[in-house]
Amino acid sequence: AEQVRANAETYFEQFFRIVDRDLTEVHYQTEWFDKFDLGDAIKLLSHKTVAQMLERDDFSNRYKSGTEIYLSEFMYPLLQGYDSVMLHSDVEIGGTDQTFNLLVGRELQPIFGQPSQQILTVQLIVGLDGYKKMGKSLSNYIAMTAPAHDMFGKLMSLPDHAMMSYFETLTDLPLAELTELRRKMDEGSLNPRDVKLRMAREIVNEFHDATAAREAKEAFIRQFSERKLPTDIPDYRLSEPTNIITLMVDAKLATSKSEARRNVQQGGVSFFPGGETGAAERVSDVNFTVPVLDGAILKVGKLHYLRIKA
Known part of the structure; x- marks a missing residue:
């Protein structure tokens, strides 16, 4: 339990860079699952059929290919859906890879006498390799708590083809402006490197502030364009x-x-x-x-x- 809470603190440190801590209510699943027994588990399982579970693309593809699916994997969406029930959730937000699980929560709520939650899915971004989903296990991630200059440098290492997805998901630039940037790059009148500098500065500004973003950009240009060493070497x-x-x-x-x-x-x-x-x-x-x-x-x-x- 202590390790779980220690891990949770690292998530909070990242989460509250985006969400106002003072307007946030935090709950732990132990509030309801500590009292959750075998009878509750069987009752929860009775609300879904195997056929319904196989509607999920991942399960369906594995079943068709003969790849094993463990019963515990069927339980996970139901447990996540039960979280929505216990929180009386109005809206649940998740990545597009979580759509099925979010819908399970939406379907369970009326069974427990609650109105169905709305769901909002967000696009997943690729990691620094430009192809695989960003993740710590693949070492292709940028930490939300990374120092500004480190974040800026890693963003500049992103392949050109992945830039627009970062603009769309991590900045507030209007779609019309992004369309214009893409058009100019395609016709060759705008250097992708300049667009990437803009992207990195916008994102660092979101996670830090305008001053840190400006200084990170200046340090990057000094270090890589002018081939000079950083001035803040520890x-x-x-x-x-x-x-x-x-x-x-x-x-x-x-x-x-x-x-x-x-x-x-x-x-x-x-x-x-x-x-x-x-x-x-x-x-x-x-x-x-x-x-x-x-x-x-x-x-x-x-x-x-x-x-x-x-």
Whole structure:
């Protein structure tokens, strides 16, 4: 229970960047499912047939292809629908992949003497690869709580073809303006890079503020267009020569030694022994030892840096 609440706090931190905390009422499912017994479960299951469950595209396709469907999977939409009943929900919002589950809640409510909720579905956005659904497990996501410059840089790495879906789902730009941007890019009179800069600034402004968005844009242009290093590189105290893999993990430039090793082997790590004024040296050996050079800079990927302080 403690771990669940700790995880919930991370969701709240993201959720309340969009929704006003003072106007929000939070409920935990334990309020009703702690008292939910086998009799309640059987009664809930009696409100849906297997045929109705197979109307869901995912279940239908798996059934036709002979892929196994577990009974527990049928239970999940019903439990989610029961949440709507217990909350006396008027409107439920979810991604387009949740349409079936939202409709289950809408169908259950009249059985329990309530008016059916309205449902509102929103388009899912692809991750930074431009094709797969954004998700932490695929490492193609941008954290809603990411610092402005990090968010801006990751948005700029998005493939051009995915830009418009980000504009449509994450900004308030009018559809007419988006149509004009698309037309100009198609005819070649507008550089997609300029449109992407606009997209990144608009989105960072939504999750941070106008000042942070402007500064992130300026830092990005300075770093990537003018080939200059960032001005806000964090310091890292190094007291003795340290293996590159160990340093990356300790400095949180990688979440694990295997990730650090992969970054090195794929050519994603550079060392600037002379700091801003010196040339970069590509680190390709996982046994490389980082020397104690005051002012030297380590770069991992396109966005992460640290400055060594002796």
